[in-house]
Amino acid sequence: MPVNDNREPNFAELEPCVVEVIDLLLAEKKMPLINVNLPEKPEGIRWTRQSVRQYDGKVVPSKDPMGRAIFWFTITPLEGAEEGTDRWAVENNWVSVTPLRLDLTDEKDLARALSLSQTPPVKAKKT
Numbered sequence: 001m002p003v004n005d006n007r008e009p010n011f012a013e014l015e016p017c018v019v020e021v022i023d024l025l026l027a028e029k030k031m032p033l034i035n036v037n038l039p040e041k042p043e044g045i046r047w048t049r050q051s052v053r054q055y056d057g058k059v060v061p062s063k064d065p066m067g068r069a070i071f072w073f074t075i076t077p078l079e080g081a082e083e084g085t086d087r088w089a090v091e092n093n094w095v096s097v098t099p100l101r102l103d104l105t106d107e108k109d110l111a112r113a114l115s116l117s118q119t120p121p122v123k124a125k126k127t
Contacts (some may be wrong), residue, residue, distance in 0.1 A: 035098055046094040046095065
């Protein structure tokens with residue numbers, strides 16, 4: 001849900017849409033991990049894929065309330081959101097529902113890396 005410094009989102013207005021999303025997801029038993037994004041004024045629900053974009057960023061040093069150094073990473077997208085993605089859906093007032101998975105391993109690159117001659121063997125831990 002987009003949030004800004006000027007006002008809190010009106011969650012009461014979103015309640016009917018949230019109920020609709022929950023009903024949709026409860027009926028779907030084979031998707032255990034889902035990301036849902038709500039625009040301010042939803043026009044409906046769309047199944048989407050995750051947006052992967054290129055960004056230009058910078059690190060902004062600051063201090064936390066206790067005076068410790070912290071660093072904020074700020075970003076600016078280099079291109080617009082692609083149609084069919086979660087970001088595109090929210091930018092166009094659709095609720096975005098994206099099935100996710102926990103394992104982000106690139107299996108092809110891992111298999112290639114493991115086949116390289118310089119890959120060190122894994123040593124068994126001594127107990």
